[in-house]
Amino acid sequence: MSDARSDIFARIREALKVKAPKPHLKGDGAAGKTSTVAKPWLPDGGETAEDSLTILAEQLAKLKAVLIRVPDHASAAKAVAELSASKNWKKVAYHGHDLLRPVVAALTCETWEADTSFDKQRLEGCDAGITTCESIVAQLGSILVSSASSGGRALSILPHVHVVVAESSQIVPDLGAALALAKARHGDQMPSMLSFITGPSRTGDIERILVLGAHGPKELYLILIG
Amino acid sequence: MSDSKAIFLKDATVNAADGDQRAFINKALGGYYTNRDLQKARYRDWERARDAASMAKWSAVNDLANVLEKFVGNFERNGGVVHWARDAEEARTIILKIAEDVKAKAIVKSKCMTTEEIHLNDALEKAGYGVVESDLGEFIQQLRGEAPYHFVFPCMHVKREAISALFTKHLGTAPTDSPEELTMIARRHLRQLYIDADIGITGANFLVAETGQISITENEGNARLTAALPRIHIALSGIEKVVNHLDDLSVLLPMLATAGAGQPMTCYNTLYSGPRKKGECDGPEEFHLVLMDNARTRILADPEQRDSLHCIRCGACLNVCPIFKNIGGLAYGTTYQGPIGSVITPHLRGLKQWNHLSGASSLCGACTDACPVRIDLHHHLLHNRRNAAKQSPTLFDLAFHHGFTFVIKRPWLFALGGRIFRATLPLLQKLPLPYMGAWMKTRDLPKAPAQSFRDQWKNQNV
Structure with a gap:
């Protein structure tokens, strides 16, 4: 008996001997190409940095994510400390990153650098997880995190609140730009997880009524520096 | 008349006469129409975007052998293990074998229609494993002992009172009529299960040949947790899910969200390339991908209907279908409901027993119009009718x-x-x-x- 792999490939090759027509297209079909093709038909991500920031702020508001703009690193630390105090966080886990260490240093509650060990139970007991990100997509309000930028896979999903600290230079206009940037940065050594986060976790499974915090974070904060 | 047709006619008649249930479904879909139209309006040209999406899938499906080979090469280079399954039984055997090899006890699953297609839960439970569905809708359907009603909104037909009673019965929680509180009950219940599970099973929405990554789309975060906490990650996918370029996702991901649920983007769109890498602090030790044919090559061999393999399972065709809205999802008796289900089920399970679904259509074309990847759905319903009449005429x-x-x-x-x-x-x-x-x-x-x-x-x- 031949193995399943060769059988399946034989079936595919046999099936594709007959060609199928192309779909009925409305435009010129400049599709399925590579990232060099601009996509002026998708939602707008803004032409200038200023446009992009405006679109991003609108998208985040609709998604019920909270955008906090601060002028510098010191005020980012202050903003997170205020958030922690107002929400009465007891334990906070964070990604060990130069951007985050001064932020965490300003917190008065218990803090833990989650990258140092894989302790699911401890992480579940944390009120908030603080991470950096790879990039921010203005077009859709998505934040791209990775296992490299966010202290692994669990830190950005298991704690009840997710705080992202980022610089405004990390904003890219659209999804294509974010994917191209990830490819350029990591090449064939991609982090084992790349995740576009678009607002706090949500579900509409009960009567199609929106509820935030289905399994992931109920609250998402983006602290944007500059 | 085939058994499946007799059951279909009976169930469809009963459901279509249930005005209360129909009103409930229509109300649930009302919000979807509003949001979908708002999001579609943000596209500078939705029709051009549909062109791009359909071409991205067309070029991969019509070069499937090469694209799949490239994907598998890159996936394995990233440290994942690929398994091949000709049919449902082989897929179940492979997954059971992995579970046995790693001495698993508890398994947590995120939503995956391909596992529904092969009735994986039954097989795992019979073999003695505890299996929990973690998607809220699937979790509710699992407790109800019922198949999903809609392949994107699995329990859209169940009212909150029934869910509250279900939770009281199985989880011992106090009754409530708040969707928010019901969601939190499931959240609290499932958290420890993710942590204790040995295996996490997910599906895959896209397989990216260029990078060897799999892409998973979800709103709740349950798939993220399923692929982060257990020590083994198994993904099951049909072979047709492959796309050529990473950049194809810049079109497909937003369109999947907008067409399927009226969102700009689904909450979590995650790309996985292998198990935990050196230097990473968490993630599974092993990453297995089961690539399954299960009659997909049969659809591939029919050039007329090959484009039904372009389907990204957004569910848009169900949401606009007058038949679906009147008879409901369960009456179909299939894994995939609505127009796309009526088109592909005869290929998956036999034309003679399932061609009646292609007759249950007004041929209004709303499905074809809604499809983000331009599958010629309502003509395929006609093709099935013609093929059935040719194959075994009455x-x-x-x-x-x-x-x-x-x-x-x-x-x-x-x-x-x-x-x-x-x-x-x-x-x-x-x-x-x-x-x-x-x-x-x-x-x-x-x-x-x-x-x-x-x-x-x-x-x-x-």
Whole structure:
């Protein structure tokens, strides 16, 4: 008996001997190409940095994510400390990153650098997880995190609140730009997880009524520096 | 009549008569229409975006051997293990074997229609594993012991009172009529299960050949947790999910969200390339991907319907289908409901037993119009009807076809037939006509004209 792999490939090759027509297209079909093709038909991500920031702020508001703009690193630390105090966080886990260490240093509650060990139970007991990100997509309000930028896979999903600290230079206009940037940065050594986060976790499974915090974070904060 | 058809007719009739349930479904979909239109309006040209999405899938599906080979090479380079399954049974055997090898006890699953297709939960439970569905809708359906009602919104037909009672019965929680509180009950219940599970099973929405990554789309975060906490990650995917370029996702991900759920982007769109890498602090030790054919190559071999493999399972065609809205998802008796289900189920399970689904359509074309990857859905329903009539014609099909062919080839007979038909039309009105009962119940035959078209043509003086 031949193995399943060769059988399946034989079936595919046999099936594709007959060609199928192309779909009925409305435009010129400049599709399925590579990232060099601009996509002026998708939602707008803004032409200038200023446009992009405006679109991003609108998208985040609709998604019920909270955008906090601060002028510098010191005020980012202050903003997170205020958030922690107002929400009465007891334990906070964070990604060990130069951007985050001064932020965490300003917190008065218990803090833990989650990258140092894989302790699911401890992480579940944390009120908030603080991470950096790879990039921010203005077009859709998505934040791209990775296992490299966010202290692994669990830190950005298991704690009840997710705080992202980022610089405004990390904003890219659209999804294509974010994917191209990830490819350029990591090449064939991609982090084992790349995740576009678009607002706090949500579900509409009960009567199609929106509820935030289905399994992931109920609250998402983006602290944007500059 | 096939059993599946008899059951379908019975269930469809009962559901279509349930005005209360129909109103409930229509109300649930009302919010979707509003949000979908708002999001579609943000596209600078939705039709061009559909072109791009359909071409991205077309070019991968029509070069499937090469694209799949490239994907598998890159996936394995990233440290994942690929398994091949010709059919559902092989897929189940592979997954059971992995579970046995790693001495698993508890398994947590995120939503995956391909696992529904192969009835994986039954197989795992029979083998003694505890399996929990973590998607809220799937979790509710699992407790109800019922198949998903809609492949994107699995429990959209269940009212909150019923969910509250279900949770009280199985989880011992206090009754509540708040969707928020019900969601939190499931959240609290499932958290520890993710942490304790040995294996996390997910599906895959896209397989990216260029990078060897799999892409998973979800709103709740349950798939993220399923692929982060257990020590083994198994993903099950059909072979047709592959796309050429990472950049294809810049079109497909937003369109999947907008067409399927009226969102700009689904909450979590995650790309996985292998198990925990050196230097990473968490993630599974092993990452297995089961690539399954299960009749997909049969669809591939039909160039006319090959584009049904472009489907990204957004569910848009269900949401706009007048049949789905009236008979509900369960009446189909299939893994995939609605127009796409009616098109592909005959390929997956046999045309003879399942062609009746292609008859359950008004051919209004709303599905084709809604499809973000331009699958010619309503024409495929016609193709299935034609193929079924060719493959195993009923006596009526044969008699009608041969009779019609005989008459239309003989103009004198056609004219005579018309004359007889016009003369007897008032009489026919009163007869119980075979095959016409349902139609005639609410309609009268039109009055016969005094002259036939041919006579009118002959007598006109132009």
